[in-house]
Amino acid sequence: MTPAARLSAAIDILDQIRAGGPAEQVLTNWARGNRFAGSGDRAAIRDLVFDALRCWRSFAALGGAETGRGMMLGALRARGVDPSTLFTGARFAPAPLSAAESAAGHDPGPQARARMDWPDWLIPQLEESLGEDFAAVSLLMQARAPGFLRINHARTDRAGAIAALAAEGIVAAPHPLAETALEVQDGARRVQRSKAYETGLVELQDAASQAAVEDLPLVPGLRVLDYCAGGGGKALAMAAACPEARISAHDIDAGRMRDLAPRAARAGARIETCAPGQARGVYDLVLVDAPCSGSGTWRRTPEAKWRLTPERLAELCALQADILTRASDHVAPGGRLAYMTCSLLRAENEDRIAAFSAQGGWRIESQRRLGPLAGGDGFFVTVLKKD
Ligand SMILES: C[S@@+](CC[C@H](N)C(=O)[O-])C[C@H]1O[C@@H](n2cnc3c(N)ncnc32)[C@H](O)[C@@H]1O
Numbered sequence: 001m002t003p004a005a006r007l008s009a010a011i012d013i014l015d016q017i018r019a020g021g022p023a024e025q026v027l028t029n030w031a032r033g034n035r036f037a038g039s040g041d042r043a044a045i046r047d048l049v050f051d052a053l054r055c056w057r058s059f060a061a062l063g064g065a066e067t068g069r070g071m072m073l074g075a076l077r078a079r080g081v082d083p084s085t086l087f088t089g090a091r092f093a094p095a096p097l098s099a100a101e102s103a104a105g106h107d108p109g110p111q112a113r114a115r116m117d118w119p120d121w122l123i124p125q126l127e128e129s130l131g132e133d134f135a136a137v138s139l140l141m142q143a144r145a146p147g148f149l150r151i152n153h154a155r156t157d158r159a160g161a162i163a164a165l166a167a168e169g170i171v172a173a174p175h176p177l178a179e180t181a182l183e184v185q186d187g188a189r190r191v192q193r194s195k196a197y198e199t200g201l202v203e204l205q206d207a208a209s210q211a212a213v214e215d216l217p218l219v220p221g222l223r224v225l226d227y228c229a230g231g232g233g234k235a236l237a238m239a240a241a242c243p244e245a246r247i248s249a250h251d252i253d254a255g256r257m258r259d260l261a262p263r264a265a266r267a268g269a270r271i272e273t274c275a276p277g278q279a280r281g282v283y284d285l286v287l288v289d290a291p292c293s294g295s296g297t298w299r300r301t302p303e304a305k306w307r308l309t310p311e312r313l314a315e316l317c318a319l320q321a322d323i324l325t326r327a328s329d330h331v332a333p334g335g336r337l338a339y340m341t342c343s344l345l346r347a348e349n350e351d352r353i354a355a356f357s358a359q360g361g362w363r364i365e366s367q368r369r370l371g372p373l374a375g376g377d378g379f380f381v382t383v384l385k386k387d
Contacts (some may be wrong), residue, residue, distance in 0.1 A: 338381065
């Protein structure tokens with residue numbers, strides 16, 4: 001496909017997403033209906049679409065319209081490309097610009113709200129949560145996220161992981177956020193088909209997630225319950241960090257834990273699973289990796305930032321409070337409760353912990369925010385001790 005034909009495809013896909021279609025599904029349907037498009041075309045179109053989802057407001061301002069066509073006009077102008085060189089009306093290319101389109105579009109300016117690419121209602125909360133980092137984080141979140149791997153120290157060391165990846169043409173380098181973190185610098189699309197991945201030397205995991213697990217006081221023999229285990233990212237990281245800890249995984253949705261057993265087998269990790277609602281007894285450490293807005297990961301899932309509503313955020317906060325209470329019942333006397341989110345928002349982080357600990361009986365042992373400026377996703381982790 002020519003670059004102009006890829007733009008036409010992206011315009012069509014963005015219009016379907018604007019009409020409510022989930023981005024991944026719309027992209028899959030487009031690929032099924034356009035089998036002539038090769039993997040390079042599909043990847044390029046996906047990048048166009050995801051860049052536009054990340055920069056929706058600023059591209060719309062530059063393009064002069066909040067439509068797929070306006071987004072792509074804005075995307076080109078943001079890169080300093082004159083849209084009329086690609087919007088030619090030639091076969092498969094978008095139609096030429098009208099006089100109105102040529103005249104429309106403006107740079108919102110470096111300090112403008114539209115330039116920050118957040119939903120308006122969320123800006124005050126983000127300003128409060130991020131403080132002086134607000135503008136820098138906003139601009140950073142417009143770009144693609146780096147790809148990270150976690151070295152499985154139960155199987156190999158850093159040099160072994162880097163060498164095994166290099167043998168398959170994947171270039172990865174240590175990242176300072178976590179001792180286990182590697183940033184993939186080349187060959188990211190090959191990782192999941194590589195031997196290094198299939199044999200559990202490395203696992204896909206954001207560096208901030210890995211850093212958060214490093215804050216957990218894991219020691220051999222510790223009884224650990226991962227209360228919101230999902231696909232097991234944290235449970236597997238804990239098992240790799242301390243193979244002698246006794247880790248159990250639980251989730252309200254058994255389907256979310258479907259991948260845990262094969263991932264644990266690949267990693268050589270021993271993780272017990274509890275059926276939904278069947279976590280029993282007490283543990284020395286209970287981890288709540290809570291459902292949240294995911295605002296710290298919106299570089300990877302930019303559609304989610306435009307779908308979040310104040311009502312949904314309030315529901316999530318209430319759910320987080322409820323889960324904290326339920327999970328805390330499983331903490332043994334003198335044990336610990338750890339709370340994590342991949343959210344940038346105080347409402348889901350510090351405020352949740354303040355409300356929970358105000359009930360008494362808990363002491364905050366550690367708390368930190370891992371901001372996107374450090375390289376990984378936005379993340380929050382607190383460890384509380386039961387007095
Ligand atoms: C952020 S995700 C967990 C990600 C996972 N820990 C990982 O590292 O891959 C949050 C999980 O919480 C689960 N969840 C939602 N409500 C819950 C509840 N009331 N009790 C337990 N788990 C719940 C969701 O099903 C989801 O899998």
